[in-house]
Amino acid sequence: METRMEEDDSASELLRDRFRLSTISIAEAEANKSGMEISEPVMTCVADLAFKFTTEQLAKDLELFAQHAGRKSVNTEDVILTAHRNEHLAAILTSICNDLKAKEPQSERKRKKAPKKDDRDRGAVHIAEA
Amino acid sequence: MEETGFHPDLIHAIFKLEWSRRSLEREKNENPDAMDCEVDAGAGTSKKSRPMSANANALKLSSKLVNFSICAEAVQRAATIAEAEGIGRIEPTHLERVLPQLLLDF
Numbered sequence: 033m034e035t036r037m038e039e040d041d042s043a044s045e046l047l048r049d050r051f052r053l054s055t056i057s058i059a060e061a062e063a064n065k066s067g068m069e070i071s072e073p074v075m076t077c078v079a080d081l082a083f084k085f086t087t088e089q090l091a092k093d094l095e096l097f098a099q100h101a102g103r104k105s106v107n108t109e110d111v112i113l114t115a116h117r118n119e120h121l122a123a124i125l126t127s128i129c130n131d132l133k134a135k136e137p138q139s140e141r142k143r144k145k146a147p148k149k150d151d152r153d154r155g156a157v158h159i160a161e162a
Numbered sequence: 163m164e165e166t167g168f169h170p171d172l173i174h175a176i177f178k179l180e181w182s183r184r185s186l187e188r189e190k191n192e193n194p195d196a197m198d199c200e201v202d203a204g205a206g207t208s209k210k211s212r213p214m215s216a217n218a219n220a221l222k223l224s225s226k227l228v229n230f231s232i233c234a235e236a237v238q239r240a241a242t243i244a245e246a247e248g249i250g251r252i253e254p255t256h257l258e259r260v261l262p263q264l265l266l267d268f
Contacts, residue, residue, distance in 0.1 A: 040183065047176050054168045055233055062237040068244060069251040070237065077257055082232040085268070086173070090224060091180035095214050106177075106216035111223040118267055121231055128226055132219045 048083055055079035090114060108132070167229050170221035177221075181214045231268045239264060 056075045063070040097110040108129045115121045216224075239260040240252045247256075 040179070044179055047172065047179065050172055051168070051176065054172065058167065058229060058233040059237050062234050063241060063252060066238065066241040066245075067250075068241045071251060071253055073254045074237075074240065074252050074257050077254065078233055078236050081236065082228055083176075085232050086176055086228055087180045090228065091177045092184070094177070094216070094220075094224070095181055095184065098214060104215060106214065106220045108217070108220045108223050111220050111227060114224075115227060115231070118231070121227070121268070124230065125223060125227060129219065129223055132222060 051083050051086070052076070052079040055082050168225040170218065170225050173225045173228070174216060174221050177216060177224075178213070185213060232264075235268070236260065236264055 055078060059070055059075045059078050093114045094106045094110050097113055098104070098106045101107075101110070112122055112125050112129060115125050236257065237252070240256040243256040243259050244250070244252045249256075
């Protein structure tokens with residue numbers, strides 16, 4: 033049991049480090065956008081905050097919402113629902129979601145159900161585009 | 163935004179880890195009660211055998227959510243405070259001042 037816990041810990045630490053790297057790049061980009069410098073403790077704080085938010089809140093919420101809907105997979109609707117307390121954020125997410133759906137509405141759905149057909153469809157799309 | 167954002171695979175890996183941990187915890191908690199309600203326990207084990215998954219768009223969307231809600235917003239709010247104080251560098255004290263409202267907003 034302990035070894036499993038240790039494995040989990042090392043895996044989560046690896047993920048946390050990767051997550052921290054992306055957070056730092058985002059934070060630096062944001063700070064540059066507003067023409068500010070950003071000190072290192074702030075970046076690590078933001079990274080930890082975001083990691084905790086993702087694991088403790090977002091993952092839990094998404095799982096519970098999907099379960100409540102009787103699904104085994106998380107949907108875009110679940111993600112939008114997690115942001116329902118902040119209307120502005122929910123609106124942004126809805127528009128992003130619509131953009132994503134508009135980009136590839138058919139291939140996304142068929143990829144899971146029928147991967148073979150998907151390839152054919154994609155080929156057809158490419159030919160049509162060409 | 164696209165270049166600096168989180169990779170959906172990273173978010174997926176984090177979700178998977180968290181979900182598997184939660185299902186393990188649930189198993190532990192439900193084992194003592196399994197004798198009381200056999201029907202529920204049966205349904206529970208079938209659920210646990212197949213863990214939660216997420217579709218690609220949902221992962222992209224949640225990576226954007228974390229990106230906007232925590233990272234970008236925290237830095238921007240702290241930058242506003244720092245600007246008001248006339249300092250060109252965001253220090254931990256600035257983050258401290260915006261943190262309570264940030265946690266309430268998201």
